[in-house]
Amino acid sequence: MTDFTAYEVKKLLSITAAQPRLLSLKNHFSTSTPAMSQNNNADFKLDKLFDVKGKVALITGGGSGIGLMATQALAVNGAKVYIVGRTEEKLERVAEVYGKDIAGEIIPIAADISKKDEIKKLVEHIKSREKCLCILFNNAGISINTQQTEAKSAEEMSANLFDDENETFEMWTDTYRTNVPQLYFMTTAFLPLLQAAHQHNDNFSGTVINNSSISGIVKTSQHHFAYNASKAAAIHLTSMLANEITQNGLRIRVNSVAPGVFPSEMTASESDDKQKSHIPREKYAEKVPASRPGEDRDMANAILFLATNQYLNGQTVAVDGGYILSAGSGP
Structure with missing residues (x-):
């Protein structure tokens, strides 16, 4: 039997005690995973890459347009989707038409998210029914007034923009109130x-998707200064929220989608009996490099990407058919 000195015994005990800590550090800093050490082809299947099955989502303005596109994208693929809006009839119609024979659910809730008390009630309602909220899509928005921006003189431009009786401080405030603060209050x-x-x-972080717009990116006013200014604010608010949430160590991602021209009640002025809007393809043949407005599946692709990509945070993803390329972005 080998005899150890007191020093050698102390050293052996020290090494033995340190082994669990060293193993823990190795596991913490290791860049390999079990999946990387073997064939992980299954992880690259579409149902894995864009998996929203069983996730709980809430979509504001889910009764038409882009909100409805997002609702279908998530619910058809297995998510439980609460759709929120002020017009209960529209929401009920969406649930009736699109909620049948799908993997997930569509659940309508009438609420006015421009009021903090209503938002608080909405939170309590979801909390009473669900353990968590996986996906929040802040989609509701408005555009009130358009203007003639082209002019041949300073006098004409001033008359077009300043003397327009519909262009008021109240209109600007209403536009901003709907398009920006609700993103902040709903998220927080x-x-x-x-x-x-x-x-x-x-391995799924809660995610917030804010519906901004390429109107907040391009340098042209597109004949509605108030709307574009509000959407630029929405994009910056997204960045600030993402930063502050991350700084506090929360596992919540905040991104925004910036759509180009998509059919909605805002762009087409109306919806049909299935809550869908239509824009003639030829109307944008010369205005967008893609030679068409966006389609439902274009937006569905983007929403699923934003909802499921766990490495995306604080970003604005433009889905615009190349519109920004042709219009040019601002600073």
Whole structure:
């Protein structure tokens, strides 16, 4: 039997005690995973890459347009989707038409998200039914007034823009109120439920998607200064929220989608009996490099990407058929 000195015994005990800590550090900093050490082809299947099955989502303005496109994209692929708006009839119609024979659910809730009390009630309602909120799509928005911006003189331009009786401080305030503050108040109100998404869904961070617009990126006013200014604010607000949430160590991602021209009640002025809007393809044949307006599946692709990509945070994804390329972006 080998005899050890007191020094050698102390050294052996020290090494033995350190082994669990060294193993823990190795596992923490290791760049390899079990999936990387073997054939992981299954992880590249579409149902894995864009998996929203069983996820809980809430979409504002889900009764038509881009909100409805997002609702279908998520619900058809297995998510439980709460759609929120002020017109209960529209929401009920969406659930009736698009909620049948799908993997997920569409659940309508009438609420006015321009009021903090209503948002608080909405949070409590979701909290009473769900353990968490996985996906929040802040989609509701408005555009009130358009203007003639082209002019041949300073006098004509001033008359077009300043003397327009529909262009008022109240109109600017109403546009901003709908398009910007609701993103802030909805996101901050739902933070606890969004954070809980990570606890109840392995390797899935709660995610917020703000519907901004390429109108907040391009340098042209597109004949509506107030709308474009509000959408630029929405994009910057997205960045600030993403930063502050990350700085506080929360597992919540915040991004925005910036659509180009898509059919909606805002761009087409109306919806049909199935809550869908239509824009003639030829109308944008010369205005967009893609030679057409956006289609439902174009937006559905983007929403699924934003919702499921766990490495995307603080970004604005433009889905515009190349419109920004032709119009040019601002600073």
